[in-house]
Amino acid sequence: HAVVHATGSSLDRDLGIPGEELAGSHGSGAFVSWYCGHPDATLLEPLLDSPGVVVVGAGNVALDIARVLARGPAEMATTDVPEHVLATLRRSAVRDVHVVVRRGPQHVRFTPAELRQIGELDDVDVLVHDDGVLAAGVEEPEDRRQKQNLEMLTAWAGNEPGTASRRIHLHFLRSPVRLEGADGRVEHVVLERNEVRDGKVLGTGEQETVDAGLVVRAIGYSGEPIPGLPFDDENGIVPNDGGRVVRDGVPVPGSYVTGWIKRGPTGVIGTNKHDAVETVGKLLEDLADLPEARYPDRDAIFERFAEYGVEPVTWDDWLNLDAEEIRLGEVRGGAERVKVAGLDAMLDACRSAAVR
Ligand SMILES: Cc1cc2nc3c(=O)[nH]c(=O)nc-3n(C[C@H](O)[C@H](O)[C@H](O)COP(=O)(O)OP(=O)(O)OC[C@H]3O[C@@H](n4cnc5c(N)ncnc54)[C@H](O)[C@@H]3O)c2cc1C
Ligand SMILES: NC(=O)c1ccc[n+]([C@@H]2O[C@H](COP(=O)([O-])OP(=O)(O)OC[C@H]3O[C@@H](n4cnc5c(N)ncnc54)[C@H](OP(=O)(O)O)[C@@H]3O)[C@@H](O)[C@H]2O)c1
Helix, strand or coil, X not given: CCEEECCCCCEECCCCCCXXXXXXXXXXXXXXXXXXXXXXXXXXXCCCCCCEEEEECCCHXXXXXXXXXXXXXXXXXXXXXXXXHHHHHHCCCCCEEEEECCCCCCCCCCCHHHHHHHHCCCCEEEEEECCCHHHHCCCCCCCHHHHHHHHHHHHHCCCCCCCCCEEEEEECCEEEEEEECCCCECCEEEEXXXXXXXXXXXXXXXEEXXXXXXXEXXXXXXXXXXXXXCCECCCCECCEECCEEEECCEEEEEEEECCXXXXXXXXXXXXHHHHHHHHHHHHHHHHHHCCCCCCCCHHHHHHHHHHCCCCCCCHHHHHHHHHHHHHHHHHHCCCCCCCCCCHHHHHHHHCCCCCC
16 A cells, blocks of 8 residues: 655764765764674774774764773673674774763763763773863753763763773863874874854864774764655655655655654664654555555565565575574674674575574
8 A cells, every 4th residue: 555664864974074084984874884794884894903993972872882892802792793893803902982072061962871881881991071061060951861961971070090991081072173194094083172152062273183093973874865755855854744755745645754764863762663653643544545455475476586586585584594693692602692794694594404
């Protein structure tokens, strides 16, 4: 009867500053795909050969990335990161992870549970660089989560550098204005100090430099246009009314969206469930006017795949991959599973005879 598009937001947003194209500078999507073993990401091999790294952003993705870079290899070995990622993390020279936040400590978008976790990492010191803003007292935010974040950050502001092997530095009121380096590789990030006036972030012209061999911008995502559907370039979404795709305000019959492609790249999995309920509600309201569905039988679908030379991955195939990942976790020891990385290796595991 209809098509519901749930394609998410797969493009990394750019900072739009000079030097962003240097080797060692990545968007969070590409970087997260690397450590998650996403099948499309095997070409990225981040350079973790310098003690300093910069992560830009004050959302949970910035925290996720800071945590992966700061955790020791023994801790990372208990996760499902693929073997080649663990090997890179074992060789990592990273010691100082600088999280750069453009506004003040009262404005961060972290969720308190995620922020708390970076304070609980083994052998990692968390250091706050706030130019004394917290000690001077900031206006208490109304938002409950921002209030909890502020309490944690205020407590950490008194932390002195200790003896931990690695440090996460939280720098407030700073924006990167330039990435610099020799031979096409990033070596430094030039930061400008900011002021926030009437909610606007304003550069003061005062600059400082941080050494970094890797820079990851975790400043949000954008959706990709879907052929045949309208697209809102500014917000990176498909224009819609509660999930009904609209072109110039008029519904496009039979087309619906849900998730990040519907509302933009914010919110957790639970948020998408509410979103999906709304979209399906609209679809059901429209059902009587939608074209009648014709359901080809399963064999006909597979014959069609064969005609086009497409070899689909079935549920049983996926179970084989699942079993292989669990087996690799046992081989590594202490990990529930280990991701099989690379499309070819995933398909080989799918087509192995473990389950069928
Ligand atoms: C790094 C990171 C960590 C996160 N961690 C958490 C967390 O711990 N807990 C939590 O609740 N939320 C977390 N979130 C948020 C959560 O991932 C999102 O809310 C959720 O994934 C959005 O769901 P979606 O279905 O809109 O998009 P997605 O989950 O991105 O799914 C979209 C899918 O569509 C596919 N696709 C795209 N284009 C096409 C196409 N043309 N044809 C076919 N398929 C296509 C993509 O490959 C993808 O599989 C995290 C987000 C990020 C970025
Ligand atoms: N464990 C989890 O539950 C989990 C994990 C990961 C992600 N998520 C969710 O997934 C969603 C996406 O996360 P996210 O971290 O990508 O997005 P986010 O929460 O929207 O954070 C993006 C951050 O980027 C900053 N930013 C944007 N443009 C910038 C620029 N030009 N310069 C400097 N900073 C800039 C924003 O700053 P301003 O605040 O100043 O605008 C903001 O702090 C969120 O809803 C998040 O909660 C959840």
